[in-house]
Amino acid sequence: MAVSSITIRAVQALKPGETIWDADHREAVRGFGVRRQRDQATYVLKYRVFGRQRFVTIGPHGAPWTPERARKEAKRLLGLVANGKDPADEKAKARLQAADTLSVIADQYLRNAKERLKPRTYSEVERYLLVSWKPLHPVSVFQITRRHISARIADIASVHGAVSAARARTALSSMFNWAIREGLDIPANPVLGTNRPAQPGSRERVLTEMELSAIWQACDGDDYGRIVRLLLLTAQRRDEVGSMQWPELDTSWGLWTLPPSRTKNHREHLLPLVPAALALLPLRRDGRDFLFGDGPRRSGDPHRGFSGWSKSKAALDARIAEAMGEPLPHWTVHDLRRSASTVMADRLGVLPHIVEAILNHVSGHRAGVAGVYNRARYAVEMRDALERWAEHLTALPAQSRGGDGIRRDRLGPSAAHGAPSLL
Structure with a gap:
């Protein structure tokens, strides 16, 4: 283990099993280090929270992680520690949130909806969530924004009309409301605040x-x-x-x-x-x-x-x-x-x-x-x-x-x- 300034040259010179802890320069971050295990150098942060020493992995050396970018991330994580949060827990939470994609949550919602909706209503909701919103399926529900939703609603309206777009919006909003009630810590339903497509009024046609x-x-x-x-x-x-x-x-x-x-x-x-x-x-x-x-x-x-x-x-x-x-x-x-x-x-x-x-x-x-x-x-x-x-x-x-x-x-x-x- 060595104490030195973490630079690209120093990282490249690391041998398997070696670790460098950041020091000896004005921008040094206490607890920030890089270690090589076999062929991969990885940036890490060592810190103490609630009296316990903890480690968190920042990321492997290479795009996007450079010494400077990893050092900035280490500073951000230490800011969390100063506010009483544990970066390791936050990272685990982020991994869980990344796994909760729209596709995963939509499947869970549909299993619940199938038991309480009429067959025709369920079929329509299923089509909107699995087909209309398919472009957003890989995105975590925690990362879906109003802009994502508004752009997709506009695409649906241009291809299938305002009525289909409005119904697709309603199906997605219902899914997010259900997900929040199920305990997902989504700050708010991202569908709320998006524009509802203009729809024709209630039909009044009486045949002659x-x-x-x-x-x-x-x-x-x-x-x-x-x-x-x-x-x-x-x-x-x-x-x-x-x-x-x-x-x-x-x-x-x-x-x-x-x-x-x-x-x-x-x-x-x-x-x-x-x-x-x-x-x-x-x-x-x-x-x-x-x-x-x-x-x-x-x-x-x-x-x-x-x-x-x-x-x-x-x-x-x-x-x-x-x-x-x-x-x-x-x-x-x-x-x-x-x-x-x-x-x-x-x-x-x-x-x-x-x-x-x-x-x-x-x-x-x-x-x-x-x-x-x-x-x-x-x-x-x-x-x-x-x-x-x-x-x-x-x-x-x-x-x-x-x-x-x-x-x-x-x-x-x-x-x-x-x-x-x-x-």
Whole structure:
């Protein structure tokens, strides 16, 4: 062991097993040294904290560590000692933090989220965290800054749009909030304070009678065509119909019971099915609980509901454009639910609380214990409203391209009973 000024020449002259401690010059740092073990020279710091002698490794000689840079780091570490901190503990903590990358924490969060989120919600959160935020996966969550996040949000918005960017931001923010509650010493959620992408307002599109008729007429007899017509006739949500299961149905009484696990408000929903809706149900296939779709789920469930929404919607739009001579203005399947409820209330005189019962909205007198009795009490009124809506819908004039551009026909009385010819 030698005491001398630590210079590049002195470091290069070190023999295996030798150590030099910094001294004999104005910038010398007490406890700063360099030692060679075999072929590698390493800068170290010796210090005392809480009455105990400790060593911490600064780094190996070579980029980025030079004698001057290592000496400055030694001064910084001694500053921690002066403030009652142990640099060895701080370094161990830094190693642990470096291991907590966004990829690692996202996987942990998703394992937790899978147990409490609905399958579709979980699938979207998983996609945003594993795909949208993939460029930041190697970065420690302790080092991710608002600038990292803002730049990535801008990239997502430019490629996938503001809605996707906003949802990706929400998924990441939820993950950071969970991580902080799990005990990670992140000073604050870095998503907070970033700009939220501007999003379009809540959709208010209500389809016209011509548009409803065109959509109804263009539905083929495949699963998607049946689903779209059921969406119109029942005014329920896309995934509720697409994942409809035989155990939920009582076809002899014309009732569909949605369990709490499949409804947005987590309340059981009892919905009457009118003859036009019952006629759209496919034949029961042995071994399958789901009415529509087929194929394995990622979770291992041997069957699943309908998938391929985007491709089927595009094919339906193409058939509508062919029949009409021009495409319909942009519409979504959720517009069918809004249109059904609007027509029932505005055109057919269905009372608001009956429309709410059909939609499975809970508010006012439908909340609490009274809501349990009201569901049963409204069953007759709900069936009457849905039958009037089915009759109105299936009696709309057919829209197709003819000699003058539009041919107007009545669908006929059999349509009210969901005759297979409509498919």
